[in-house]
Amino acid sequence: MARLVMKFGGTSVADLDRIRNVARHVKREVDAGHEVAVVVSAMAGQTNTLVGYCRDAAPLHDAREYDAVVASGEQVTSGLLAIALQEMGVNARSWQGWQIPIRTDESHGAARIREIDGAVLIERLKQGQVAVVAGFQGLAPDNRISTLGRGGSDTSAVAIAAAIQADRCDIYTDVDGVYTTDPRIVPKARRLDRIAFEEMLEMASLGAKVLQVRSVEMAMVHGVRTFVRSSFDDPDAPQTGKDGLPPGTLICDEDELVEQQVVTGIAFAKDEAQISIRNVADKPGVAASVFGPLSDANINVDMIVQNISPDGKTTDITFTVPESEYDRALKVLEDRREAIGFAALEGARDVVKVSVIGIGMRSHAGVAAQCFRGLAEKGINIRAITTSEIKISVLIDSAYTELAVRTLHSLYGLDG
Ligand code: ASP
Ligand code: MG
Numbered sequence: 001m002a003r004l005v006m007k008f009g010g011t012s013v014a015d016l017d018r019i020r021n022v023a024r025h026v027k028r029e030v031d032a033g034h035e036v037a038v039v040v041s042a043m044a045g046q047t048n049t050l051v052g053y054c055r056d057a058a059p060l061h062d063a064r065e066y067d068a069v070v071a072s073g074e075q076v077t078s079g080l081l082a083i084a085l086q087e088m089g090v091n092a093r094s095w096q097g098w099q100i101p102i103r104t105d106e107s108h109g110a111a112r113i114r115e116i117d118g119a120v121l122i123e124r125l126k127q128g129q130v131a132v133v134a135g136f137q138g139l140a141p142d143n144r145i146s147t148l149g150r151g152g153s154d155t156s157a158v159a160i161a162a163a164i165q166a167d168r169c170d171i172y173t174d175v176d177g178v179y180t181t182d183p184r185i186v187p188k189a190r191r192l193d194r195i196a197f198e199e200m201l202e203m204a205s206l207g208a209k210v211l212q213v214r215s216v217e218m219a220m221v222h223g224v225r226t227f228v229r230s231s232f233d234d235p236d237a238p239q240t241g242k243d244g245l246p247p248g249t250l251i252c253d254e255d256e257l258v259e260q261q262v263v264t265g266i267a268f269a270k271d272e273a274q275i276s277i278r279n280v281a282d283k284p285g286v287a288a289s290v291f292g293p294l295s296d297a298n299i300n301v302d303m304i305v306q307n308i309s310p311d312g313k314t315t316d317i318t319f320t321v322p323e324s325e326y327d328r329a330l331k332v333l334e335d336r337r338e339a340i341g342f343a344a345l346e347g348a349r350d351v352v353k354v355s356v357i358g359i360g361m362r363s364h365a366g367v368a369a370q371c372f373r374g375l376a377e378k379g380i381n382i383r384a385i386t387t388s389e390i391k392i393s394v395l396i397d398s399a400y401t402e403l404a405v406r407t408l409h410s411l412y413g414l415d416g
Contacts, residue, residue, distance in 0.1 A: 001035070040133070085132070108147075168293055172234070181266040182405075195249055195251055198220065199252045201213070265358070277333065330347060350395065375394065
């Protein structure tokens with residue numbers, strides 16, 4: 001017997017037929033003797049509709065009322081799934097975030113979970129009742145409903161799994177796992193059987209949209225084994241894959257990885273823009289004068305490259321920001337042209353950050369050199385480079401995205 005959290009995303013609960021299908025998945029686990037808590041998203045498209053209502057009602061609206069409105073999508077699906085389960089003879093009840101409660105901070109619209117007392121849920125699970133929890137929502141310190149930011153029900157699921165000490169958190173979604181790269185770009189991409197938390201965190205932050213980044217952080221911190229699988233599998237098919245699991249990807253501690261490859265995946269992020277500041281003084285305080293105001297304006301800076309000055313007088317600084325913040329970032333800097341003291345401000349929107357990821361890099365030399373050589377052979381120019389222990393990122397012209405990703409994918413032996 002195991003204790004499981006099963007999470008179903010919006011496409012999996014898009015209508016009543018699909019909700020019944022979800023109920024069959026849940027019933028299968030209950031019949032196998034497991035204790036089950038379910039976390040659901042709103043029906044596909046519903047959250048967008050609700051967000052749209054708020055915007056139409058008033059472009060600048062009270063974030064607490066926004067939360068009251070958008071949290072309702074999950075209230076509906078949690079209740080409907082409980083009904084569908086009861087209809088199949090499964091003992092189940094719905095739980096809203098405030099009922100458990102899932103306590104969050106005060107940032108309405110983008111709240112972070114602070115704590116969940118799992119005691120009541122555990123007691124009910126032990127009595128054989130399925131808990132159907134509304135994802136995405138919680139209770140803020142002001143005693144009002146909060147929501148966790150778009151895609152937040154992944155984080156709800158992992159947080160519930162940590163709170164009830166679940167053996168596994170199963171994420172049922174519209175893809176059957178995590179791939180070595182986006183299969184739409186590289187048809188030879190392979191599904192990974194397992195991936196380490198750290199690697200998944202990089203993949204998710206760098207553009208692989210399977211899970212909300214925060215949910216992976218949370219899984220890593222609490223050691224929640226997380227299994228990504230397709231909700232379109234036949235619920236009644238025997239679960240006979242590896243470890244008694246169907247096709248999917250287990251996100252786990254690196255100790256649990258069986259065969260470790262040097263490179264696990266290639267991710268890419270198109271929503272980057274590059275900014276270069278020419279001829280700033282090469283003296284203490286200049287970087288602070290550039291990045292301080294950007295940070296004050298809440299603009300996230302990612303890759304940063306500063307040249308060694310040839311004459312000890314001036315240098316160039318290049319960095320990236322989210323494309324959506326590009327215009328704002330240029331304005332912040334232009335407004336401070338005098339204070340920073342630069343000759344020119346240049347930028348490019350049509351850039352992409354391609355990243356090679358793998359914990360095996362820690363113990364293998366030459367991975368970066370191989371990447372640069374591979375791109376050079378295809379005539380792809382690298383604008384900026386950053387590395388960490390387990391990843392190498394290069395900024396290139398977005399026209400070369402597919403070529404670069406395909407080249408690196410086969411270079412590191414990932415083609416299936
Ligand atoms: N329904 C919410 C959204 O669309 C939360 C989620 O689905 O994870 O962002
Ligand atoms: Mg989602």
